[in-house]
Amino acid sequence: MPNRDQCTWNSMVSGFAQHDRCEEALNYFALMHKEGFVLNEYTFASGLSACSGLNDMHRGVxxxxxxxxxxxxSDVHIGSALVDMYSKCGNVDDAQKVFDEMGDRNVVTWNSLITCYExxxxxxxxxxxxxVMLEASVEPDEVTLASVVSACASLSAIEVGQEVHGRVAKNDKLRNDIILSNAFVDMYAKCGRIKEARFLFDSMPFRNIVAExxxxxxxxxxxxxKAARLMFTKMTERNIVSWNALIAGYTQNGENEEALSLFVLLKRESVCPTHYTFANILKACADLAELHLGMQAHGIETCSLLDMMESLEKIFCISNSFFYMFGSSTK
Structure with a gap:
């Protein structure tokens, strides 16, 4: 285009950012700035959104x-985008600092900070x-409530979760929201309220892999x-998280042979295991003193690590199980 104006540049930056082509969005952002065009709230918000998508705090700063x-x-959209960027990059302190400095906040701003801590x-x-959001008379939406319920699940804060559930039950718009329903099923399950989780699961108009x-x-x-395996068997769609949940369930309950059998089935179905899969399988091998099988699993995982460049956290997770296996085999 021979004649490019601010609107044209903004369209390019926001268009690429909205379609998850974040690197290209940032390239156009940089070119726009280099050529002397004024960067407005739309440019900044789109550029920060691209940084969030890449977890690129360096360019975000x-x-x-x-x-x-x-x-x-002071623009509320830019402030919200900054809070979200720092949140996605794991920088809680700067997310809170930006939030505190904002004169105006909307529900998106509050959601970004709540999700940051969650x-x-x-x-x-x-x-x-x-x-504090409720005290400020800001009406929460489904994003707010889903993050709060997830926080309740991780804290086993069942009473707060039930209060939120009561609020949702009175709202016709939110009552059958699939994301909220998934969050409530997960919360009740993690808090040991399996009957409540099952009741809510059965009452869902649509069930998906997350709730299952x-x-x-x-x-x-x-x-x-047995109930976990029955749920797994009835699933029409499975992903590695589903497989890991059942494998971990078996190892947690000392049913190590079942865990190993399920791992064999996973490989037969060409499902790609993760570090979490291998950590549980190595523990099962240790408990069974099946050193040979454990060595095979570790060999597969070593190849996977070289291929996928796993993070140190994942390597430590597997290594701990591997050392546990060796220690058990020598007893």
């Missing part, structure tokens, strides 16, 4: 510095922010591995 030099610093911790702060996997984990926690 650079954009933040440009925002700080702009008269649009995903990065401490989860208890997510509940505190939620209560939560039920598998819940049954496993309740030492009802």
């Amino acid at each position: 650079q954009i933040h510095s440009l925002v700080a030099k702009s008269p649009r610093l 995903q990065n911790g401490p989860a208890a702060e997510a509940l505190k922010v939620f209560h 996997t939560s039920m598998i984990s819940g049954y496993a926690m309740a030492a009802s591995t």
